[in-house]
Amino acid sequence: MTEPDTQENRVVVVTGAASGIGAGIARHAHARGMRLVLADIDADALERLAVDLGGTAITRVTDVADAGSVDALADLAFDSFRRVDLLFNNAGIMRAGFLWQLRESDWDAALGVNVTGVVNGIRAFVPRMIEQGGTGRVVNTSSVGGFAPGPMMSPYSASKFAVVAITECLQMELSMVGAPVSASVLAPGPVVTSVFDNPFGGVSHPAVDQMVAQMRALLTTDGLDADTFAEMVFAGIDRGDFWLAPQGEHLDSMVRQHTATILERRQPVIRPSFR
Numbered sequence: 001m002t003e004p005d006t007q008e009n010r011v012v013v014v015t016g017a018a019s020g021i022g023a024g025i026a027r028h029a030h031a032r033g034m035r036l037v038l039a040d041i042d043a044d045a046l047e048r049l050a051v052d053l054g055g056t057a058i059t060r061v062t063d064v065a066d067a068g069s070v071d072a073l074a075d076l077a078f079d080s081f082r083r084v085d086l087l088f089n090n091a092g093i094m095r096a097g098f099l100w101q102l103r104e105s106d107w108d109a110a111l112g113v114n115v116t117g118v119v120n121g122i123r124a125f126v127p128r129m130i131e132q133g134g135t136g137r138v139v140n141t142s143s144v145g146g147f148a149p150g151p152m153m154s155p156y157s158a159s160k161f162a163v164v165a166i167t168e169c170l171q172m173e174l175s176m177v178g179a180p181v182s183a184s185v186l187a188p189g190p191v192v193t194s195v196f197d198n199p200f201g202g203v204s205h206p207a208v209d210q211m212v213a214q215m216r217a218l219l220t221t222d223g224l225d226a227d228t229f230a231e232m233v234f235a236g237i238d239r240g241d242f243w244l245a246p247q248g249e250h251l252d253s254m255v256r257q258h259t260a261t262i263l264e265r266r267q268p269v270i271r272p273s274f275r
């Protein structure tokens, strides 16, 4: 017998679930009674979240940059629940520094997690999400910084631009084959997470420190907490939005400013930005 499609029996997979935005999404989905498969590279933090959620979530230590690790996550989710309704390709990392100083390892890390991680999620989950029947959605986390580049954040900016392009391609291709699965770009503005509390690699330089200090200041003045943010994300998913940009004012100003420099053939300007 086919189970009725209710909020309660939906299966949600979140990568990078142990902290920040991913943890907020996990808590919100849990509060809605959804069934959870949570993945993160940080085993201890993942375990703490599982305990906070009352031990009901399935967890799997996963490195999204590793295709085999993400395949194993998908096998676990489909073996456990026979379906996946919502996939959040959320894991992401920052690498910062001047382009001419960043190391190959910084690029490998940022592109590996932020871009290949998303592609690995699509390859591992989408074929079975299409086959299972019923609607589904893949939410790929970019950033408002995926619409206008920021200096000293080139690996991050490039990766988040790529996530927007990949997700638009995914939606077009799903439409082409008439799949019941949809895609969404998630573009957070400032959300208070632990991301700037931890060293994030990249290059040490006073200008980088200044940039990080500006980001922290913006988080203090404009940052949403992860639970409020998750509530807004799910409201957009309920509406079936492709563009999930709960902090619309941040996204729109980025897009306007960036588009204007192109249309007016002007040199790129340093924006008072967020990631």
Ligand SMILES: NC(=O)c1ccc[n+]([C@@H]2O[C@H](COP(=O)([O-])OP(=O)(O)OC[C@H]3O[C@@H](n4cnc5c(N)ncnc54)[C@H](O)[C@@H]3O)[C@@H](O)[C@H]2O)c1
Pocket: 015, 016, 017, 018, 019, 020, 021, 022, 039, 040, 041, 042, 045, 062, 063, 064, 065, 090, 091, 092, 093, 113, 141, 142, 143, 144, 145, 187, 188, 189, 190, 191, 192, 193, 194, 195, 275
């Ligand atoms: N916080 C913001 O203001 C903001 C703004 C724009 C975009 N984003 C994006 O939102 C997403 C979540 O970021 P956050 O702010 O919650 O940061 P965060 O650092 O709090 O959380 C990121 C999580 O990803 C996990 N992770 C890192 N590498 C991984 C890997 N290889 N495999 C699996 N998990 C891995 C980390 O362990 C961590 O739990 C990221 O994609 C980030 O780029 C955040």
